Amino acid sequence: MAELPGAQRAYRAPCPGCGAPVEFRSAQSAFAVCPYCQSTVVRQGETLARIGKMAELFDDFSPLQLFAAGRVDGQPFTLVGRLQYAYPGGRWTEWIAALDGERTGLLSEDNGAFVFSLPHMLERDAPPAGDLRVGATTAFNGQGYTVASNEQVTLVSAQGELPRLPDLGKPFAVVELRSDQGQVLSLDYDTQPPGAYLGRAVRLEDLQLTGLRDESTKDEKGRSFACPNCGAPVTVNLADSKSITCGHCNSIIDLSQGIGGELKHAEQDEPVRPLIALGSVGTLQGVNWQVVGFQHRMGSEPGDDEHFGWNEYLLFNRQRGFSFLVDAEDGWSMVAPTTGAPSMAESGKTAKYLGKSYQQQYAYNAETTYVAGEFYWQVERGQKTFNRDFANGNALLSMERSANELTWSSGSKMDSATVAAAFKLDAKKDMFKRADAAPLSAASSMGCGTIILVVVVILILLIILSTCSSSGGSSTRSSGGSYGGYSSGGGHK
Structure with a gap:
């Protein structure tokens, strides 16, 4: 197993549920989940107290796993815990990253990419979640943000070491605000005052991660199922x-x-x-x-x-x-x-x-x-x-x-x-051609005389149209809408 960055002493004690060893590698971890019986335990001095039982993890087939290690902004970190949440749009995972003996961060999914966040001290109290409606703008610590999502979420499962532990199955609000500088501020209303984390986008390749889950060892069972409509086999990739x-x-x-x-x-x-x-x-x-x-x-x-x-x-x-x-x-x-x-x-x-x-x-x-x-x-x-x-x-x-x-x-x-x-x-490139290429390619082959002639013709037509419009009603419509949009689906969750 990877060593945590920085000199520190790991703490190990028997699980009060089954007696198996439960180890705390981060000084910031107050809770842990026994890997054998799923008991949720809290550290109380030199003993562990059992406070409940955690549900089994939902296998998301992530390349990340406990004790994977990497570097962010030149600082080494190790993944020591995992929290899984549910909201109306599905589930998402937050990984607890121990950076040193004093700090923990979060590595979480964001629209199919990843965001690395650190705890953020707010200079003013966060307003009630209900006051932060989607699309509204506000400011924290002198930085302007737009409210990007406001969801009711619940903790459904956890693994490893955890600095905090929301009540299992109890709904609470999570509000995400984003800035025009590429930052994402997450407010978690499971505590009072709400917890705040500030993050930015990261690429897994830039984190220099080691100890990732081996694709070849994944258990493929359960990733194929029968279509509930026709019964044909469907495989999730x-x-x-x-x-x-x-x-x-x-x-x-x-x-x-x-x-x-x-x-x-x-x-x-x-x-x-x-x-x-x-x-x-x-x-x-x-x-x-x-x-x-x-x-x-x-x-x-x-x-x-x-x-x-x-x-x-x-x-x-x-x-x-x-x-x-x-x-x-x-x-x-x-x-x-x-x-x-x-x-x-x-x-x-x-x-x-x-x-x-x-x-x-x-x-x-x-x-x-x-x-x-x-x-x-x-x-x-x-x-x-x-x-x-x-x-x-x-x-x-x-x-x-x-x-x-x-x-x-x-x-x-x-x-x-x-x-x-x-x-x-x-061989099918003609099928890919769209209206965007026509004006540019046509203009590139025109000489100066041709361009001048075209401009004169356009001016004459505009004068004629102007004369016609002055003698009768007209209606126009914008040419907008041909560009389309993107479904970026999902938020930080």
Whole structure:
């Protein structure tokens, strides 16, 4: 087992439930779960007292495990505990990271990526959770934040050493706030005053982790099951899947509560055929990505009956987590969920993130109409959000808002030929072409005289149209909505 960073003395005592040894490696740990009988014990001086029994862990097939070690900001840490929570959208895990004899942090999932957080002392008391509504802005310690989620959660299981222990099964609020500097502030209302943790996004590859769970030793039992609709075999391939579709009958199956119990499902008809097949592997931006999910979405501007559609491919890389490849009428783009939340002008016309300003392109209502594959959030046909799309040249930002969550994604536009080549579909590259390429390619072949002639013709047409409009009524509609949006699904949980 890995040694904790820093010089300290481990404490070991017999479990009051079964007599097996229970060891405390971190001086900050007040509780532990016996690995043999699941007794929850509290350290009282030189003895252990049993205060209950912990439920079995929900196996999330994470590459992380107890005693995995790494470095963050040059400081070594070791994972000594794990807390598993449930909320209406599913479950998530927080790993307790012991940095030294005085501090513990949290390594937790965030939209398929990871966030490393440390305890944060607030200069003012946190308001009641009910006062922090999703989308509202506030400030703590001089930093502005946007409320990104407000959920009622419960602790369902734990493992290893724990600095704190919420009451098992007792609901409490967890509010997440995000800044335009890429930070996430989590307020846990299981204590008074609420506990606060401040974190930022990290990549597993940058943490230099050792002692990770060996993929080859995973127990694959229980990861395959019979479709609750048609009985065909369904296999779960991703560690964090909360939804999957049956490849035989296209039913959407809810995995948010595990696959050992009764599985909820919803049938789908009118299947949409993806241009890039599920399971395909492609190299984009120097990273190998596998297509694990696909969804078709429809949008409409508020007050407008006209609809438009686009496709989203969910991409997965073991070290980078998840990204989205978006196929819209005006071109391809690749984006990933942000850890922070851009600051948006009150009018909604501009947004700022990591020092860069973006202009709003479209604002529209979105609905998921068809899904296939696996998803790390609980996806459903008919899910609705309100979206805003922003751009700064080729750089993109997209916001999605639902009742309990506000999510952002950022990325950039991509050339259609690059996408086709990435997935070795050059023979079908004409099928990848979108409207984005036409103006640029046409302009590049024009001479100066041609451009001047085009400008003169446009001016004449504008004068004619202006004369016509002065003599009668006219109606116009914005061209927005062709860009589409991203389902960044799920929050810090």
